[in-house]
Amino acid sequence: STEVARPSHLKSKPVVVIVIGMAGSGKTTLMQRMNAYLHQTRGRGYVINLDPAVSSLPFGANIDIRDTVDYKNVMKEYKLGPNGGILTALNLFSTKFDEVMNLVERRASELDYVLVDTPGQIEIFTWSASGAIVTEAFASTFPTVIAYVVDTPRSTSPVTFMSNMLYACGILYKARLPLILAFNKADVARHDFALEWMEDFEAFQASVESDASYTSNLSRSLALVLDEFYQNLSSVGVSAVTGLGMEDLFQAVEKGAEDYMSNY
Ligand code: GDP
Ligand code: MG
Numbered sequence: 001s002t003e004v005a006r007p008s009h010l011k012s013k014p015v016v017v018i019v020i021g022m023a024g025s026g027k028t029t030l031m032q033r034m035n036a037y038l039h040q041t042r043g044r045g046y047v048i049n050l051d052p053a054v055s056s057l058p059f060g061a062n063i064d065i066r067d068t069v070d071y072k073n074v075m076k077e078y079k080l081g082p083n084g085g086i087l088t089a090l091n092l093f094s095t096k097f098d099e100v101m102n103l104v105e106r107r108a109s110e111l112d113y114v115l116v117d118t119p120g121q122i123e124i125f126t127w128s129a130s131g132a133i134v135t136e137a138f139a140s141t142f143p144t145v146i147a148y149v150v151d152t153p154r155s156t157s158p159v160t161f162m163s164n165m166l167y168a169c170g171i172l173y174k175a176r177l178p179l180i181l182a183f184n185k186a187d188v189a190r191h192d193f194a195l196e197w198m199e200d201f202e203a204f205q206a207s208v209e210s211d212a213s214y215t216s217n218l219s220r221s222l223a224l225v226l227d228e229f230y231q232n233l234s235s236v237g238v239s240a241v242t243g244l245g246m247e248d249l250f251q252a253v254e255k256g257a258e259d260y261m262s263n264y
Contacts, residue, residue: 010143011108017144021151032059047114065090068096072085087123087124097133101137146171146175204226
């Protein structure tokens with residue numbers, strides 16, 4: 001076999017889960033639920049907040065970007081709006097990310113999972129330097145996976161679903177890490193429709209074309225791209241509010257971590 005030599009500093013624990021998704025998809029609530037589930041069942045978690053603009057957190061963060069950068073000051077100092085303030089705050093924070101890694105590494109032997117909350121500006125992970133710095137810092141040290149949180153009730157229209165999946169696909173393409181689609185808010189809407197679309201290319205294509213009330217080569221090509229994308233991920237239905245699907249989610253995380261270790 002042609003096994004790639006693994007850098008000696010890649011550890012097998014803890015597993016890092018970077019939680020990414022649109023604003024309002026439920027990342028922060030899911031973080032809290034995952035953390036609570038960990039404490040009850042699976043082991044020790046470490047929680048990192050990278051959202052400088054969150055007003056209050058439902059969990060006690062071990063590391064919180066808000067202790068280091070005040071994004072409102074960043075807005076003033078750099079004459080930015082809220083969006084630019086958040087992106088710049090994260091860029092500033094990422095220049096000191098080795099300090100974060102030192103803290104995590106010092107605790108690593110006692111930890112099973114590191115959960116990382118992020119802002120809804122997901123261009124951080126497709127475009128900004130900070131997203132690449134953060135993902136590479138984790139991924140070069142620990143098995144690292146991405147949990148992409150989908151607002152399921154808001155993704156029931158085929159065109160909205162497709163654009164959300166294209167975002168997730170962009171993140172996968174850039175980060176090259178195992179990706180889990182966490183279809184959140186299962187207490188409001190189940191993700192069966194999504195599974196059907198993901199498994200049956202023609203059903204999805206037909207839905208897109210009827211929803212958009214036009215047939216275009218573009219939507220056909222995009223659906224084809226996504227068909228390939230779906231081969232490379234796992235999907236689980238979860239509810240951050242009721243706790244539904246937490247064991248499935250962590251099993252998907254473990255599978256992603258195994259994939260990561262064997263493909264690194
Ligand atoms: P974030 O912006 O992605 O961090 O999302 P939040 O965690 O702040 O959640 C946004 C809104 O969605 C809040 O009102 C949450 O209470 C709600 N929410 C999050 N998860 C769920 C869920 O599983 N079910 C329901 N019904 N609401 C949820
Ligand atoms: Mg949040």
